[in-house]
Every structure is written in C-alpha cells, then in structure tokens.
Amino acid sequence: MENNFKIALVGNPNTGKSTLFNLLTGLNQKIGNFPGVTVDRKTGETKLPSGRRATIIDLPGCYSLNPKSNDEAIVFEVLANKLDRNYPDLIxxxxxxxxxxxxxxxxxxxxxxxxxMVLALNMSDLANVQGIDINVDALAQKLGVLVVPISARNDQGIEVLKKAIENTSSNFQPSILEVKSFAPEAIEEVKSIFKIENDYIALQFLNQHHLLTSISEAQHKVLETIATKYNFNSKEVQSNEVQQRYRALSTVLSGIIKLKSANKRFQLTEKIDSIVTHKVYGLLIFLFILFVIFNAIFSWASVPMDLIENGFMQLAELGKNYLPPGVLTDLLLDGVLAGIGGIVIFIPQIAILFAFISILEDTGYMARVTFMMDKIMRKVGLSGKSVVPLIGGFACAVPSIMSARTIENSKDRIITIMVTPLVSCSARLPVYILLISLVIPSETVWGFINLQGLALMVLYVISLVMALVAAWVMKLVIKAKERSYFIMELPVYRSPRWRNVFLTMFEKSKAFVVQAGKVIIAISIILWVLASYGPADRFNEIDNKYAFELQNSDDPTHIETIIASEKLENSYIGIMGKFIEPVIKPLGYDWKIGIALITSFAAREAFVATMATIYSVDGGEEDTGTIRDKMSASINSSTGLPVYTFATGVSLMLFYAFAMQCMSTVAIVYRETKGWKWPLIQLGYMTALAYVAGLIAYQLLK
Known part of the structure; x- marks a missing residue:
C-alpha cells in the first residue's frame, strides 16, 4: 500500500455512510469542494491496524451509477478517472x-x-432485531469480496473492517454481468478513442458524458457521434442494465438471506409514525419540538454566554490598562476585539441549535418532517424534492441551494432556489438573539413558556411560511406544468449517537467561528478606520468648537464623550450612514443601523460585529460594558427616545428575516443558474419584501 492510501466511502443515502465517516476520522476532517464543482467534499484521516495513515473520502450518496443530477454524477467521475486527485486505492x-x-x-x-472493494454491511444489529439473518461467508464467496457486518452507530465491527481494508487484494475482477453485451461495437470504439481499458467505464461515458465535467466539448461531440453511429439509446440501455443486474442479484442472494420474524419488522416504527406523521397531530408535535428547541436556545445558553461576554469585557479592560495608548491599541480593542467578541458570544446558542438538529436527524425524525412537508409543498405547487433544500435552509442556504440539483424539472428547481434563502438560516440567529434580548422581556408565562424563545420560534415559522407563499406566487407567474417525483425512505427510529451529536456541535461551531471570523475581522478593521477618521476640516471644527469648554469644564470626560459622538457622526462611516438615513428612517432605523445593513450583506452575522465596533468607537455615555447595554441605552438624537424600541426591534427582525443579506448566497445562485438574471430578481424581490414588511411593522407598532 502507498503511504497516501485513499479510501472512498460509497453508498446509498441513509445507509449510515456519514456516521461511519465520522467514526473513522473523528476530528481529523476537512470540508471543501470537488474540483470544478460546488459539491461538498469531506475528507479525513484514519489509522489502520498496521499503523499506516489512510485518507477517507466521503462521496455523495447515490442509488446507482446512472445519475439523475450533477451531484450524483460526481461519484462516477471520481471513480472512473485515475487522474482525479480523489481517485481511491480502495472502496x-x-x-x-x-x-x-x-x-x-x-x-x-x-x-x-x-x-x-470491501462490502460493509451496516445496521447489522438492526437486521438481527428485525429477524433478518444474512450468511456473510456465503455472500462473500458469491460476490468475491470481503464482507464485514458492522454497526457504525454502536461502534461495532469497525476494527474488523479496518483489517479487511488492509487485507484486500489489489487484483479485483468480480462481476455479475457481461457489460459489453449492451453495446459491443460502441463500447469498443469508445475504449479505442479514449484509451479506456474498462468496458463499464466506456459504457457510462456513452450514458452520461453530458454530466461529466472532466470531458471537453470536443470529446462530448465525439461521444454523441459514436452514439448516433451505433443507434445507442441511453435510457433503454440503462433500463436493461438495471433489470439484468437485479435478476443476477436474485441468483446471488438465493439462500443468503433468511427472515426469522418478518411479520414483526418495523412494528414500533409504524406505531410511532401513525402519530408523528398524522396530518394534524404530526404538525402540532413538530411545532412543539420547535418550541422546545428555541426555548432551550435562550434558557440553556444564558450562563455560558454571560461568561464569554464577561471574559471579553475583562480582556478589553486589561488592554486599556496595560497596552500603550495609541492608534494600534484602539484598533485592536475597539475594532478587532469588539467585532470578534460580538460573534463568539453566540457559540453556545449555535451549538445548541445544531445539537438538536443532529439529534432529530439521528433518531430518524427529520425524515418524517420532510415527509410531512412534502404534502404541504404539493399544495403550493412545489416539487416534493423541494423539501430537502427548504429544511436544509434552516442551517445554511448555500448547500441547500446546491442540493436543489436533484430536482429534474428546471422550473421547479429555479423556484426552489429562489425561495430557499427566505428560510431563516443559522447566520440570522445572532441577529435575532441580539434584537430579541433588546426588545422582548425575559419573562416566563404559564410557568414554562419563555417569551424570548417563543419570539425566536415565531421568526423561524414566519420565514418558512413566507417561503411557501413566495413559491406559490412564483408558480403562478412561471406556470410550470411538469411535476417532479419524490421518493424517500423513512428509516426506523433509533436512539441518537451522542458522539456524532457532539462532533456535529464542534464542527458547526468551529465552521461558524472560522468562516464568520474571517469576514468579521476584515469588516471590523475597515469599520474602525472609517469610524475613526473623517474629513480634516470637520474634525478640526469639532475640536475648536469644544476647546474652551474642555479646558474649563469640571467634567472633561462628559465633554470628551460629546466630542467622540460628534466625530463619529462626521467620520467617513457617519457620512455614509447619514446619506442613506432618509431611506431607512420610515422603518425606524438610524444611520448606525443603516451602516450595519450595508456591512451585513457580506455576512448576516456581521450586523452584531458592526454594532459592537460602532458603539465602541462612539464612546458615548451609554458605554456601560456589553454591546447589549450600549445599544439599549442608545438615544435617537432627533426624537430623544431610545433607538431600539419594540417597534424598531420587530421591524429590524422582519427585515433580516426576509432580506437577501448574504453575498455568498447571491454567488451560489449565480453559479447554479449560470447567469445574473435570477440572482438579481431574487435580490430585488427579497429586498422589497423586507423593506415593506419592516415599514408596515414599524408604522403599526410605533
């Protein structure tokens, strides 16, 4: 075996492939994209029994090598191209x-x-419980590969699997089908022209060359010419291939599988499903679970958030006491530290959110949510396959939009892409939490309902409802007549695998800090510079205006505070804010909020860091410590009232719920739709929707 030994994990969706990947690699994981396409590529390292390190590549789940989407085509493209950097030594x-x-x-x-190849029979423990007896030795003999029964969820059989990986021969020729019989002449010509030795790779080149990114335009034309020359019908060949494979597999499995108690299979799952997927009870249960999650986000995270907040306050205090005064110290404390602190404080709530999501996925309940949502989707005219991107939108719109590739109908796919960003993602969570803590009282009613948690749940539900309404409107406008099918297996219920839950919490929190942190640091530095400097004549005029009072005042600190506030308003960032203030004033926003709206287009969570930086530079009398304290004490100079009233807070939350405040989402929509038409339409309608919603909310509640 080579030192850089590569192992690819391949399998159908919902077979536990990702759980096995997490088990083999632990924290030694990296996430990127496959070359040339925006499909997630998860890689990690594992240690084999001999002590050698091996790279594990988790390929996208697929039901066959006859793909229905670009996402699924990645599997064949990686496994068929020896020049691909992900090409494995073993599967x-x-x-x-x-x-x-x-x-x-x-x-x-x-x-x-x-x-x-090694065949890993996952969920073997579950098969035993369901009375399924598999003769593993006989199956291995018939297939010609090592077969290892495992339970990735319970960490069973993993060491045996690693030994099988090291003991697998490189001379691998098992096959249950004569592939060449499907199109012998066409296959031979493809092998000759493309220098391919494998019959099945040549056949798949003919079948799916339009999905392969590694083939040039000229090669596509060559393959089309060969297909025309030999009357090659791809759909007919694929249908015949699947039928013949299933017939051959029936022979292979004859006498291999015995059912000891087939009548008892899935009984418990069916009983639970009769309740949780009920058209009335199921929806109520789902709403109750959402309430528990959002209630926990506020109540459970309060202690660690306070610790983090106090920790950053002490760091800032230490910096002011021990670092030499000057521009660099101000930049470090008021810019970088304030910006990072405004994001890190939300790690506990991000971790709790993804812990619940992981538990719901691990137990099999999330699949039921998808099943229930499918019924609602069809009533608004969407494809059943739109369920997956919309549910995934609660985490992040970018991978969710990419997952819309599985929707064959192009119009259904476009509509799904257009409405998915309306679903509240985790990046909006810091904004919601900050604003809710400012305008919603931290009270409990009826002994168990936390008002702040309830408000957060309402925001998420509103975003999902608006996505469905927008989809219904677009369906009427675009008038898609075709329908896509939706096939999904509902897994049996299982207890969550806690190691996987904690690993998910760690990875998602880490990704949140690393990805957001890069943007936050850059924005914080730029903001600090723009907020600390301005036209020299304006700053000189302010200094001259208060020079006499500063020298003769009994309270120079008060005068310095006034000077700092006026300089902030006349800084470059203040000038920009004042320029856009007339547009946003009807929504109840001041120029500081306007600046945050602009900067958070880079990343929604940048709103918090922007507020932290601006209020740190301001140095006003409301500077009592935390960013929440500063914002809560902020006074509107025009009205003399607090800036963050209930009306302003609700307006701002609705604005962020509906606005396209994410540069990455615009970029991925451009990538997926191959043009600027749909991204610009999406940006326009979401901005208009956000503005109108914020305007109505403020005018009604003020």
Whole structure:
C-alpha cells in the first residue's frame, strides 16, 4: 500500500455512510469542494491496524451509477478517472443490511469499475432485531469480496473492517454481468478513442458524458457521434442494465438471506409514525419540538454566554490598562476585539441549535418532517424534492441551494432556489438573539413558556411560511406544468449517537467561528478606520468648537464623550450612514443601523460585529460594558427616545428575516443558474419584501 492510501466511502443515502465517516476520522476532517464543482467534499484521516495513515473520502450518496443530477454524477467521475486527485486505492461500499437487495445494485455497478472493494454491511444489529439473518461467508464467496457486518452507530465491527481494508487484494475482477453485451461495437470504439481499458467505464461515458465535467466539448461531440453511429439509446440501455443486474442479484442472494420474524419488522416504527406523521397531530408535535428547541436556545445558553461576554469585557479592560495608548491599541480593542467578541458570544446558542438538529436527524425524525412537508409543498405547487433544500435552509442556504440539483424539472428547481434563502438560516440567529434580548422581556408565562424563545420560534415559522407563499406566487407567474417525483425512505427510529451529536456541535461551531471570523475581522478593521477618521476640516471644527469648554469644564470626560459622538457622526462611516438615513428612517432605523445593513450583506452575522465596533468607537455615555447595554441605552438624537424600541426591534427582525443579506448566497445562485438574471430578481424581490414588511411593522407598532 502507498503511504497516501485513499479510501472512498460509497453508498446509498441513509445507509449510515456519514456516521461511519465520522467514526473513522473523528476530528481529523476537512470540508471543501470537488474540483470544478460546488459539491461538498469531506475528507479525513484514519489509522489502520498496521499503523499506516489512510485518507477517507466521503462521496455523495447515490442509488446507482446512472445519475439523475450533477451531484450524483460526481461519484462516477471520481471513480472512473485515475487522474482525479480523489481517485481511491480502495472502496468501502456501505450497504444497509436491512435492505440488502436494493443496496447491492450499486455494489454490482461499482464492482464493474475494477477498483478493490470491501462490502460493509451496516445496521447489522438492526437486521438481527428485525429477524433478518444474512450468511456473510456465503455472500462473500458469491460476490468475491470481503464482507464485514458492522454497526457504525454502536461502534461495532469497525476494527474488523479496518483489517479487511488492509487485507484486500489489489487484483479485483468480480462481476455479475457481461457489460459489453449492451453495446459491443460502441463500447469498443469508445475504449479505442479514449484509451479506456474498462468496458463499464466506456459504457457510462456513452450514458452520461453530458454530466461529466472532466470531458471537453470536443470529446462530448465525439461521444454523441459514436452514439448516433451505433443507434445507442441511453435510457433503454440503462433500463436493461438495471433489470439484468437485479435478476443476477436474485441468483446471488438465493439462500443468503433468511427472515426469522418478518411479520414483526418495523412494528414500533409504524406505531410511532401513525402519530408523528398524522396530518394534524404530526404538525402540532413538530411545532412543539420547535418550541422546545428555541426555548432551550435562550434558557440553556444564558450562563455560558454571560461568561464569554464577561471574559471579553475583562480582556478589553486589561488592554486599556496595560497596552500603550495609541492608534494600534484602539484598533485592536475597539475594532478587532469588539467585532470578534460580538460573534463568539453566540457559540453556545449555535451549538445548541445544531445539537438538536443532529439529534432529530439521528433518531430518524427529520425524515418524517420532510415527509410531512412534502404534502404541504404539493399544495403550493412545489416539487416534493423541494423539501430537502427548504429544511436544509434552516442551517445554511448555500448547500441547500446546491442540493436543489436533484430536482429534474428546471422550473421547479429555479423556484426552489429562489425561495430557499427566505428560510431563516443559522447566520440570522445572532441577529435575532441580539434584537430579541433588546426588545422582548425575559419573562416566563404559564410557568414554562419563555417569551424570548417563543419570539425566536415565531421568526423561524414566519420565514418558512413566507417561503411557501413566495413559491406559490412564483408558480403562478412561471406556470410550470411538469411535476417532479419524490421518493424517500423513512428509516426506523433509533436512539441518537451522542458522539456524532457532539462532533456535529464542534464542527458547526468551529465552521461558524472560522468562516464568520474571517469576514468579521476584515469588516471590523475597515469599520474602525472609517469610524475613526473623517474629513480634516470637520474634525478640526469639532475640536475648536469644544476647546474652551474642555479646558474649563469640571467634567472633561462628559465633554470628551460629546466630542467622540460628534466625530463619529462626521467620520467617513457617519457620512455614509447619514446619506442613506432618509431611506431607512420610515422603518425606524438610524444611520448606525443603516451602516450595519450595508456591512451585513457580506455576512448576516456581521450586523452584531458592526454594532459592537460602532458603539465602541462612539464612546458615548451609554458605554456601560456589553454591546447589549450600549445599544439599549442608545438615544435617537432627533426624537430623544431610545433607538431600539419594540417597534424598531420587530421591524429590524422582519427585515433580516426576509432580506437577501448574504453575498455568498447571491454567488451560489449565480453559479447554479449560470447567469445574473435570477440572482438579481431574487435580490430585488427579497429586498422589497423586507423593506415593506419592516415599514408596515414599524408604522403599526410605533
């Protein structure tokens, strides 16, 4: 084996492939994109029994090597191209032991690629509980590969799997089908022209060359010419291939699987599903779970948030006491430290949110939510496959928009892309939490309902409802007549795997800090410079205006505070804010909020860092410590009232709920739609919706 030994994990969706990946790699993971495409590529390292290190590559889940989308095509493209940097030395095909026949279709196709392979029968413990007895030795003999029963969830059989990986021969030729019989002449010509040795790779070049990014335009035309020359019908060939593979697999599995108590399978799951997927009770249960989650986000996170907040206050105090006064110290404390502190404080709540999401996914409940949402989707005219991007939008719109590739109908896909950013993502969470803490009292009614948690839940529900309304309107405008199908397996209920939950919490929190931190530091530095400097004549005029009072005042600190506030208003950032203030004033916003609206287009959570930086530079009398204290004490110079009233807070929350405040989302929509038409329409309608919603809320509540 080479030192840089690569192992690819391949399998159907919901077979536990990602759980196995997490188990093998632990914290040694990296997330990036496959070359040339915006599909997530997860890699990590594991240690084999011999002590060698191996790279694990988690490929996207797919049901077969006949893909229906670009996402699924990645699997074949990686496994068929020896020049690809992700090309594996060995494949671990992860199969669901409770549904072996269906999973072995993909196994038989991957086997025909000629790469050494180990078959991991995951959920073997669950198969035993359901009375499914698999003769592993006989199956291994018939397939010609090592077969290892495992339970990734319970950490069973993993060491045996690692030993099987090291003991697998590189001479791998098992096949249950004569691939060349489908199109012998066309396959031979493709092999000759493209210098391919493998029959099945040549066949798949003919089948799916339009999805392969590694093939040039000229090569696409060559393959189309060959297909025309030999009357190659891709759909017919793929249909025949699947039928013949299933017939061959029936022979392979004959006598391999015995059902000891088939009548008891899924009984508990079916009983639970009769309640949680009920058209009335199911929705109420889902809303109750949402309430528990958002209530916990506020109540459980309060102590660690206070500790983090106090920690940054002490750091700032130490900096002021021990660092030499000057521009660099001001930049470090009022710019960088204030900006980072405004984001890090929300780590506990981000971790709690993703912990709950991970638990819901691990137990199998999230699949039920998707199933229930499918019924609602169809009533507003959306595809059932739109459920996955919309539910995923609660975490982040970018990967959710990419997952819309699985929707074959182009109009349904466009509508899904256009409405997914309306669903409140985790980046909005810091903004919501800060504003809720300012305008919603931290009270508990009826003994268990936290008003702040309830407000947060309402914001998330409103965003989802608005996404459905927008989809319904767009469906009427675009008038899509075609319908996409939606096929989904509901897994049996299981207890959550706590190691996986904590790993998810760590990874998501880390990604939040690292990804947001890069933007926050850059914005904080730029903001500090723009807020600390301005036209020299304006600053000189302010100094001259208060020079006499400063020298003769009994309270020079008060005068210095006034000077700092006036200089901030006349700084470059103040001039920009005052310029846009007339546009946002009807919504109840001042120029400081206007600056935050602009900067948070880079990243929604930059709103918090912007407020932290601006109020730190301001140095006003409301500078009592935390960013919440400063904002709460802020007074509108025009009205003499607090800036953050209930009306302003609600208006601002609705603005952020509906506005396209994310540069990355615009970029990914441009990438997915291959042009500026849809991103600009999306940016326009979401901004208009946000403005109108904020305007109505403020005017009604003020």
């Amino acid at each position: 671990v095909l992860v199969a669901d032991a409770t549904n072996l026949r269906r999973n072995l279709l993909l196994f038989s196709q991957v086997a025909d690629l000629g790469i050494p």
